[in-house]
Amino acid sequence: MIEGINKHFENRIRLGIMSLLMVNQRLDFNRMKESLQVTDGNLASHLNGLEREKYIEVRKSFIGKKPNTSYRATSEGVEAFKQHLNALESIINIKNQNERN
Amino acid sequence: MIEGINKHFENRIRLGIMSLLMVNQRLDFNRMKESLQVTDGNLASHLNGLEREKYIEVRKSFIGKKPNTSYRATSEGVEAFKQHLNALESIINIKNQNERN
DNA sequence: GTATTAACTTTGAATATCAAAGTACTTTTA
DNA sequence: TAAAAGTACTTTGATATTCAAAGTTAATAC
Numbered sequence: 001m002i003e004g005i006n007k008h009f010e011n012r013i014r015l016g017i018m019s020l021l022m023v024n025q026r027l028d029f030n031r032m033k034e035s036l037q038v039t040d041g042n043l044a045s046h047l048n049g050l051e052r053e054k055y056i057e058v059r060k061s062f063i064g065k066k067p068n069t070s071y072r073a074t075s076e077g078v079e080a081f082k083q084h085l086n087a088l089e090s091i092i093n094i095k096n097q098n099e100r101n
Numbered sequence: 102m103i104e105g106i107n108k109h110f111e112n113r114i115r116l117g118i119m120s121l122l123m124v125n126q127r128l129d130f131n132r133m134k135e136s137l138q139v140t141d142g143n144l145a146s147h148l149n150g151l152e153r154e155k156y157i158e159v160r161k162s163f164i165g166k167k168p169n170t171s172y173r174a175t176s177e178g179v180e181a182f183k184q185h186l187n188a189l190e191s192i193i194n195i196k197n198q199n200e201r202n
Numbered sequence: 203g204t205a206t207t208a209a210c211t212t213t214g215a216a217t218a219t220c221a222a223a224g225t226a227c228t229t230t231t232a
Numbered sequence: 233t234a235a236a237a238g239t240a241c242t243t244t245g246a247t248a249t250t251c252a253a254a255g256t257t258a259a260t261a262c
Contacts, residue, residue, distance in 0.1 A: 001136055002117040010111055011250080016103040019192045029209060035102055042251055044210050049249095060209095065260065067208055088189050091120045112219080130240060143220055145241055150218095161240090166229065168239055 004087025006080055008053050013038055013046045018081045021056060021073040028070040047071060055080055105188025107181055109154050114139055114147045119182045122157060122174040129171040148172060156181055 009015055016036045020027055033043050050056045055077030060069050073081065110116055117137045121128055134144050151157045156178030160171050174182070 001120065002113045005113040005116070007113070010113060012103045012106040012108070012111060013250090015106070015192060019102065019195055023195055030207095039252060040209065041211075041253075045250085048210095067259075069209060085193050089193055091116060092186050092190055092193075094120055094124055114219095131238095140221060141240065142222075142242080146219085149241095168228075170240060 002087070002091075004083055004090070006084040006087075008049065008055065009081060009084045011046065013042065014050060017043075017046060017050060017071075018055070018073065018077070021071060022078070022081065026059075026070050026072045028068050032071070050077070053077075053080075103188070103192075105184055105191070107185040107188075109150065109156065110182060110185045112147065114143065115151060118144075118147060118151060118172075119156070119174065119178065122172060123179070123182065127160075127171050127173045129169050133172070151178070154178075154181075 009018060013036055017032065020032060020035055029040075029043070029047075032047075033040055036043065038046075047056065047058075051058060054074055056071050057074055058069060058071055060067065062068060110119060114137055118133065121133060121136060130141075130144070130148075133148075134141055137144065139147075148157065148159075152159060155175055157172050157174055160173070162169055162171070
């Protein structure tokens with residue numbers, strides 16, 4: 001019933017990060033911070049957690065003269081996240097099935 | 102993006118409890134324990150948490166001579182959970198949209 | 203040379219999570 | 233009738249998670 005749930009994606013901010021990285025193949029720190037409405041410290045630590053699991057990768061570069069740190073999901077991360085979403089999807093389907101009665 | 106997520110449902114065991122109570126309008130302690138594969142202490146504490154939020158209700162009775170404690174989702178709980186699932190659903194949709202490209 | 207931007211790290215407190223053990227009460231079994 | 237088992241917890245304690253706030257480093261803009 002709940003075996004497919006990946007504990008690294010349970011947290012809403014992590015869920016948000018991964019979702020953003022499904023839609024944008026690459027996204028930078030500040031855009032994420034805006035989208036998710038979190039403090040930079042909090043965001044950084046969740047990004048760290050996902051990097052530790054090799055679900056995301058970091059790239060540091062410059063845009064013009066400004067430093068820019070951007071992130072993308074690894075293929076491992078994409079797979080793991082899809083599995084997680086499938087698990088959630090099947091939970092939702094249980095609900096919808098019930099609704100038809 | 103992640104505003105609809107209800108923190109009381111983030112945990113996988115809580116997610117499981119609520120899902121079970123969407124499908125079964127009433128379910129007892131031991132069946133839940135089996136379905137979710139958790140220790141009784143752990144289950145009891147999550148049930149407590151959901152009860153504290155008034156998302157579920159408890160009924161104590163006897164089946165034959167055995168004590169039986171069963172649970173059902175309150176309408177408040179059903180509503181809150183549906184909202185949560187909608188939030189998850191929209192995250193999943195983002196992914197699926199992306200998949201078409 | 204002060205302020206600002208970017209992207210953190212560190213700190214520390216609060217909360218969450220979980221297994222294991224303990225409890226209370228009853229019933230079943232030998 | 234004594235021991236074992238079932239039901240449904242509560243308590244304990246250790247560990248993990250989460251978060252905001254403050255501090256840091258290094259560059260750039262004013």
